[in-house]
Amino acid sequence: MDSYTVLFLIFFTLAGIALYFVYLHEKGDRLKEINEGICPKCKNKTIEIVDQRSHGCSGTKEVTIECTNCGYKDSFTISGGGCGSGKCGI
Numbered sequence: 001m002d003s004y005t006v007l008f009l010i011f012f013t014l015a016g017i018a019l020y021f022v023y024l025h026e027k028g029d030r031l032k033e034i035n036e037g038i039c040p041k042c043k044n045k046t047i048e049i050v051d052q053r054s055h056g057c058s059g060t061k062e063v064t065i066e067c068t069n070c071g072y073k074d075s076f077t078i079s080g081g082g083c084g085s086g087k088c089g090i
């Protein structure tokens with residue numbers, strides 16, 4: 001292996017890690033906005049919950065939201081909620 005290959009590998013590993021953190025960060029920001037009722041696309045407070053289902057005792061909920069202004073639609077899972085701290089888990 002020459003040094004270019006090594007540099008190449010290091011570069012892609014770092015780029016991958018950076019992308020992962022950017023992705024996590026964006027996802028978190030989006031969730032925060034949605035929690036406040038703000039559409040991530042058009043930035044209006046026009047988010048409505050159109051579907052909500054919980055997965056039993058695991059405490060996770062799947063929520064589908066829709067923007068009444070621009071039609072943006074997304075679904076995400078929220079952990080926690082329902083049945084307290086670890087009483088029904090493993």
Ligand SMILES: [Zn+2]
Pocket residue numbers: 039040041042043044046067068069070071072
């Ligand atoms: Zn919108």
